[in-house]
Amino acid sequence: MNPRLLPLAVTVLIFVVAYAVCYAQFPAMLSTRVIGNLLTDNAFLGIAAVGMTFVIISGGIDLSVGSVIAFTGVFITVMLRDTSLHPLAVFAILLGLTTLFGAAMGMIIHVLRMPPFIVTLAGMFLARGLAYILSVDSVPITHPFYEWLQSLYWLLPGKGRLTLIGGLMLLVFAFGILLAHRTRFGANVFALGGGVQTARLMGVPVARTTVAIYALSGFLAGLSGIVFSLYTSAGYSLAAVGVELDAIAAVVIGGTLLTGGSGFVAGTLIGVLIMGLIQTYIIFDGTLSSWWTKIVIGALLLVFIMLQKGLLSLADRRRSLRASGNT
Amino acid sequence: MTNNPTLLAAVGLSKTFPGTRALDGVDFDLRAGEVHALLGENGAGKSTLIKCLTGAYRRDGGDILLEGASIDPRDTQEAQRLGIGTVYQEVNLLPNLTVADNLLLGRQPRRLGLVSRRETNRIAREMLSRYGLTIDVARSLDSYSVAIQQIVAIARAVSLSGKVLILDEPTASLDRDEVRMLFDVVRSLRAQGLGIVFISHFLDQVFDISDRITVLRNGRLVGVRDAATLDRTQLINMMLGRELSEETRDRGRGGFDYAQRARIAYVGTGRAGVIAPFDLSIHRGEVVGMAGLLGSGRTETAELMFAAAPRDGGSVNKDGKPLKLASPRDAIAAGFGFSPEDRKTSGIIGDMSVRENIVLALQARQGWMRPVRLSRQREMADDYIRRLDIRTPDAEKPIGQLSGGNQQKALLARWLATNPEFLILDEPTRGIDVGAHAEIIRMIENLCESGMSLLVISSELDELVTYSHRVVVVRDRVHVAELIGEEITTDSIVAAIAKPSPAPETSA
Numbered sequence: 001m002n003p004r005l006l007p008l009a010v011t012v013l014i015f016v017v018a019y020a021v022c023y024a025q026f027p028a029m030l031s032t033r034v035i036g037n038l039l040t041d042n043a044f045l046g047i048a049a050v051g052m053t054f055v056i057i058s059g060g061i062d063l064s065v066g067s068v069i070a071f072t073g074v075f076i077t078v079m080l081r082d083t084s085l086h087p088l089a090v091f092a093i094l095l096g097l098t099t100l101f102g103a104a105m106g107m108i109i110h111v112l113r114m115p116p117f118i119v120t121l122a123g124m125f126l127a128r129g130l131a132y133i134l135s136v137d138s139v140p141i142t143h144p145f146y147e148w149l150q151s152l153y154w155l156l157p158g159k160g161r162l163t164l165i166g167g168l169m170l171l172v173f174a175f176g177i178l179l180a181h182r183t184r185f186g187a188n189v190f191a192l193g194g195g196v197q198t199a200r201l202m203g204v205p206v207a208r209t210t211v212a213i214y215a216l217s218g219f220l221a222g223l224s225g226i227v228f229s230l231y232t233s234a235g236y237s238l239a240a241v242g243v244e245l246d247a248i249a250a251v252v253i254g255g256t257l258l259t260g261g262s263g264f265v266a267g268t269l270i271g272v273l274i275m276g277l278i279q280t281y282i283i284f285d286g287t288l289s290s291w292w293t294k295i296v297i298g299a300l301l302l303v304f305i306m307l308q309k310g311l312l313s314l315a316d317r318r319r320s321l322r323a324s325g326n327t
Numbered sequence: 328m329t330n331n332p333t334l335l336a337a338v339g340l341s342k343t344f345p346g347t348r349a350l351d352g353v354d355f356d357l358r359a360g361e362v363h364a365l366l367g368e369n370g371a372g373k374s375t376l377i378k379c380l381t382g383a384y385r386r387d388g389g390d391i392l393l394e395g396a397s398i399d400p401r402d403t404q405e406a407q408r409l410g411i412g413t414v415y416q417e418v419n420l421l422p423n424l425t426v427a428d429n430l431l432l433g434r435q436p437r438r439l440g441l442v443s444r445r446e447t448n449r450i451a452r453e454m455l456s457r458y459g460l461t462i463d464v465a466r467s468l469d470s471y472s473v474a475i476q477q478i479v480a481i482a483r484a485v486s487l488s489g490k491v492l493i494l495d496e497p498t499a500s501l502d503r504d505e506v507r508m509l510f511d512v513v514r515s516l517r518a519q520g521l522g523i524v525f526i527s528h529f530l531d532q533v534f535d536i537s538d539r540i541t542v543l544r545n546g547r548l549v550g551v552r553d554a555a556t557l558d559r560t561q562l563i564n565m566m567l568g569r570e571l572s573e574e575t576r577d578r579g580r581g582g583f584d585y586a587q588r589a590r591i592a593y594v595g596t597g598r599a600g601v602i603a604p605f606d607l608s609i610h611r612g613e614v615v616g617m618a619g620l621l622g623s624g625r626t627e628t629a630e631l632m633f634a635a636a637p638r639d640g641g642s643v644n645k646d647g648k649p650l651k652l653a654s655p656r657d658a659i660a661a662g663f664g665f666s667p668e669d670r671k672t673s674g675i676i677g678d679m680s681v682r683e684n685i686v687l688a689l690q691a692r693q694g695w696m697r698p699v700r701l702s703r704q705r706e707m708a709d710d711y712i713r714r715l716d717i718r719t720p721d722a723e724k725p726i727g728q729l730s731g732g733n734q735q736k737a738l739l740a741r742w743l744a745t746n747p748e749f750l751i752l753d754e755p756t757r758g759i760d761v762g763a764h765a766e767i768i769r770m771i772e773n774l775c776e777s778g779m780s781l782l783v784i785s786s787e788l789d790e791l792v793t794y795s796h797r798v799v800v801v802r803d804r805v806h807v808a809e810l811i812g813e814e815i816t817t818d819s820i821v822a823a824i825a826k827p828s829p830a831p832e833t834s835a
Contacts, residue, residue: 182442186442187432187435190423191432193423194422198419262423
């Protein structure tokens with residue numbers, strides 16, 4: 001087997017085993033109702049994590065995601081409250097804004113050769129601050145179109161519901177998989193993760209690709225914010241704190257190398273589902289504190305980072321062994 | 328073959344960097360259907376010439392003609408479009424992508440807007456089959472050996488450019504069979520009429536594959552010869568042979584008193600696969616020169632002696648007493664100093680000031696608990712700037728902005744500040760101009776008169792002859808000869824280097 005597939009295989013294995021354990025204890029876990037809820041509850045995280053996957057594969061990081069989600073929620077509520085615009089028009093304006101926001105960060109990262117960590121950290125504060133300026137209170141959204149969107153679902157066999165936002169997440173993942181693995185843009189993202197200097201020498205349009213990656217992440221953070229506002233029916237500037245870290249965790253658990261150059265969008269979906277599964281288990285159990293979710297995710301992350309480190313050093317050792325055998 | 332038309336020519340090419348003239352009116356011509364070796368020690372100007380040809384550098388003077396037409400590539404991409412492709416020692420591909428993606432990045436065939444994996448892999452397989460390579464192109468590049476990666480890199484370069492192929496040290500990390508595989512590929516490309524520039528410091532390989540050989544030295548053209556009519560000694564003479572300068576002498580310094588006890592004695596020091604075990608002792612006030620071609624094991628010897636690289640067994644004595652020498656810290660504590668070959672990557676810290684760079688080794692020896700007072704640092708820096716004539720406006724200028732010769736002098740100052748008993752200098756005069764050259768030679772002589780012991784590695788044989796009491800010759804990772812006093816001449820050193828290796832590497 002290709003060693004690069006190993007982290008993905010481990011992720012899938014952990015997911016299957018975890019699900020089997022849950023099923024053994026609570027047979028209801030396999031019902032389509034639980035699965036439907038799993039998708040709905042994690043839709044916003046999943047969508048943001050798709051953008052994060054591209055960013056991390058390219059060797060970067062985007063810390064602004066959670067703040068952009070909060071900004072999105074507040075922006076939508078304020079626009080719906082204070083103007084007579086249709087929600088769809090508001091969505092369009094908002095997605096334009098967050099995409100530009102991401103593109104601007106990508107531009108700064110490329111032109112000023114700044115570390116993505118710092119640039120997106122600044123973006124994180126900026127977006128959160130803008131959300132506060134719009135409104136400090138949690139504002140509920142009451143719009144007939146919103147209620148209609150929230151009521152949409154596709155009935156699965158077994159009475160489970162695939163809601164609009166759950167379905168949207170699956171669509172975004174399908175789009176992300178095609179974009180990452182079946183387009184020249186996707187190949188260029190991987191190329192940047194393999195080494196910016198080499199990629200440039202090989203003719204990859206570095207500037208265009210970098211800007212596009214962060215613009216994509218900004219767009220998907222905006223979309224995730226819309227989904228979040230549909231999920232919570234409110235906009236609050238303190239919402240979604242730390243979601244970027246959950247997204248990073250999902251990406252890494254999904255088998256993407258944190259240092260870039262290798263990864264799978266589909267793995268991220270499983271990473272998100274593993275995190276959701278832990279939460280579902282805790283709800284089923286009823287006695288465990290919900291903070292156990294964080295502890296298990298922390299442990300999983302540690303395992304994955306050590307697995308990646310192990311794989312990398314193994315590959316290095318093989319290479320140096322070959323090199324020293326030749327002198 | 329020799330009557331083929333000229334494909335690529337450089338006429339009077341010049342390139343200057345601050346403090347050094349990297350290329351000085353160099354002529355070079357490459358014919359279609361030939362392998363043309365480009366030789367010279369480090370700093371001779373090979374890589375500068377290549378970088379000018381491939382657009383990585385813009386030339387300062389002269390002309391580059393491709394098929395008779397003047398070209399001026401702005402970057403490697405443009406050179407590639409014009410027909411000049413390059414493959415480097417460190418493979419310039421992306422190890423994390425598949426072989427197929429590496430070959431076709433940016434040109435992947437698409438169907439309905441999506442990249443067709445099957446078609447990409449088919450084209451990639453076809454490209455590689457022309458080089459006799461049948462591998463799974465869907466696997467990532469780093470799952471294959473360096474030799475295969477090299478061939479993939481060649482396949483990509485040829486498919487993108489197709490007239491001139493420049494191979495920069497392609498065999499440095501290949502074993503014998505892999506070199507043969509690579510050479511088969513090179514020969515078949517030659518037969519197709521490509522012009523191939525081959526850079527290597529393995530002379531056996533150069534003679535094996537080249538039709539003609541161009542030798543550069545200190546940024547100037549030494550000569551162009553047919554490989555068939557040139558022998559090793561002539562070639563090494565061209566590469567290392569003497570350069571006229573006033574301050575040299577013909578024979579080594581004799582009359583050194585070897586009756587005294589050695590200051591430092593290495594016994595059976597070596598490391599498998601790096602350098603064969605050697606015995607070497609150095610006396611008070613003695614300069615030991617070390618000569619050999621690039622890659623022969625000179626630098627490796629120095630690293631072992633300074634404990635910068637691990638060694639297998641052997642013992643070290645200082646003043647007759649066993650010395651624990653397990654790390655550079657031990658070496659510094661014992662009064663050793665080491666100024667490495669590549670001052671840019673392992674010597675100076677470019678963003679730090681001249682003063683900070685000078686104080687570094689002394690501070691490291693004292694330990695961070697006892698900082699050197701700032702006033703003392705200033706005093707020391709100013710003192711060395713004056714004594715070594717380091718040309719800098721003041722001690723606070725970042726050292727990276729100084730010229731090569733002045734950086735080298737600051738590095739020397741760093742070690743002199745620790746008042747070492749034994750100083751190792753690896754290529755102290757590389758890449759610096761002639762004036763600074765003579766100053767450093769004078770400094771070496773002064774230091775040894777003051778009782779310091781020195782080991783100096785250099786490719787400049789006349790320079791070695793000038794200051795050495797003794798010269799150790801290294802060849803193929805073995806210390807093969809030791810010349811003492813009057814025995815030391817450039818001719819005797821060349822002869823010791825040129826003796827054919829007992830087992831020729833390639834005998835195809």
